[in-house]
Structure formats: C-alpha cells, structure tokens
Amino acid sequence: AQSVTQLGSHVSVSEGALVLLRCNYSSSVPPYLFWYVQYPNQGLQLLLKYTTGATLVKGINGFEAEFKKSETSFHLTKPSAHMSDAAEYFCAVSARGNTPLVFGKGTRLSVIA
C-alpha cells in the first residue's frame, strides 16, 4: 500500500523567500508522484508530476520537485515566493498500474508581505 506524509500542516514564508514543502512517501513498488495546488474554494490543479526519467521535475508557476529514492522524498521548492502562491498544497502517490492517487494531508502555505 502507498502512503504520503507531508511535514508541516502550515508553512509561512516572506515574499521573495525560498519555498520548501516537504513530502515523504511509502510505496512497495516504484511510485508515481504528484504535487497539486488548491486555491480557496477551488478544486485541485496539477503543479507537476514524476513518472520516470529525470528526477528533477519542473512544473507550473516556477515550482519544481526532486525525486530522491534513497530518502523516499519528493519535496516541492520555489526559489522566490509570491503572494499569489498562498494556497494549500497536496502531495500524492500512486503505484504502477491503474490505481487511485493517495494524498497527503496537505500543507497550507502563507506568504507574508
């Protein structure tokens, strides 16, 4: 079975500072990994995903994530936070095959002016 742990339910950064949102996964098989963003009263939007190949994945809005198998991690970063990045972020995992995504509990990002 797969699972995801997001460290920190709430992260606060200053505008222009580095954003780091942590995600660790558990999977008995090589995983597929995803980051989604949710703005208030909206559905989830895909930021980026890792399937195979390059372990550094670039997504939308300047975000990127690195798959580290040895650390079972898939942390999300952005070099410089913008006010519009304030949202809730979800990490998700799926196993190979046609299985539903399993989500972490989410991290709320606040950006302070």
Added chain:
Amino acid sequence: DVKVTQSSRYLVKRTGEKVFLECVQDMDHENMFWYRQDPGLGLRLIYFSYDVKMKEKGDIPEGYSVSREKKERFSLILESASTNQTSMYLCASSPGGWGTEAFFGQGTRLTVV
C-alpha cells in the same frame, strides 16, 4: 482542456435526506473518483470507477453509494444524510493507465443541518 463539472458548488440539506452529487467529465476518461476533503485530514477516497457500471470502494465508503450509468457521469449518493457528512466533496477523472494524473472538479461544499 479537460473539464470536470460538478453540478453544485454549495448545497445545504437536512438530516435524513437522500442527496445526489453529480459529476460530468468531457474527455472520455475511463476512471472517475469521489474524494472527501476535511481540514487536517486531506483527501480521502470514497468510491471510484474504472468503467461504466463498475465501482470499487475506497477508504471511507460507509454511508455512500455511487452510480455510473454512462462513461462521462459519476454520481455520489448519500442515502440518508447525516451531520458528519458535512464536507467538501471533490470529483476527479483520469484517462487510466500508469502514472496518469487526475483532473478535478471545483468541488461541492455540502452542509447537512
């Protein structure tokens, strides 16, 4: 663009009512999902479907049922609504296959009074 449309953004129902949440996707996706989102608990899978007239229980199916009579439509049914079913409900679809992401609707915020 993939569009997943949920019939209502906000819904208020009384305890004991039978409630239908409708979801339609326009991209001929094989898979459809219903998740429930609660603060601090992330997204939890209620039911999913890989094909028409097919359904599988997710992690929290109790008190819910689903219907998929047509490929594009996936309905979530609360047989007898209770206050502990007050939540945000998110529908998603995916094309199926390995490593494919899910596309989400805007969500239905259901309040049971």
